[in-house]
Amino acid sequence: MSTGSRILKAGTTQTGQGPVVFNYDDLQTQGEAYLQKVREQAGGLIAEARQQAAKIVQEARAEAAERGYREGETRARNDVQQLTQAAVETQVTQKLSSIIPAIEQAAGQIQQLRSDWVAKWETLAVELALAISERLLRQKLALDPANITPMVRGALELASREQLTLAIHPLDWAALGEQEGLRVLAAMAGCGEVTVRENSSLSRGSCVVSTLHGEIDARLETMLDRMASELLGTADRRFKTIPATAHVTGEPA
Secondary structure (H helix, E strand, O other), X not given: OOOOOOXXXXXXXXXXXXXXXXXXXXHHHHHHHHHHHHHHHHHHHHHHHHHHHHXXXXXXXXXXXXXXXXXXXXXXXXXXXXXXXXXXXXXXXXXXXXXXXXXXXXXXXXXXXXXXXXXXXXXXXXXXHHHHHHHHHHHHXXXXXXXXXXXHHHHHHHOOOOOEEEEEOHHHHHHHXXXXXXXXXXXXXXXXXXXXXXXXXXXXXXXXXXXXXXXXXXXXXXXXXXXXXXXXXXXXXXXXXXXXXXXXXXXXX
16 A cells, blocks of 8 residues: 655755755845844944033033033122122221311311300300490489489498598589588488599499599499300400409408
């Protein structure tokens, strides 16, 4: 009994087909081409990676440079600001060191001017008050010449018990009249002998009593001068004689 099996011998093909031939050169060529393609792709990837790496490095350097520039700029700005402030403070200190003494000197001068101004106006105020008082006294004497009596009496009261000489303006003596004049002298009879001398150089309302030891100056000008000295605290030496409120020349005060 036969079977359906067939035996193929080496070098034979089925159903009239020829032998299969393997070309190793083509396979090698294909392999090399594939490898070349792989190499090219790998080279492209490497080049791209290198470009990206270079770009990253460049960007990092630029960023670092920018950051360093900003930091350097900030530091430089701070340094410049500190140096400028120090220079300004130094200049201000130097200017103040020269200005402060000048300001203090000016303040002292202003204070002195103020003191002088106050003293001047105090003096003017006193002089004005005395001038008004003098005018009022003279008007009072002009209206009533008998007002000379208290002045004469005050001068005589300061004299001691000795020979006296009363100098008085002729018009004032005439205004007293003989009766009033004698009454005044009689009231002072205890002082001693009184001699009346009319002196037209005296101002109205004034009198001077002379004694052996000096004189009592009761002139209106002298009394006003004495008032000014007391009010201003200064010694007004316009008159050399003794004020009626002071002591008699030659005797202790």
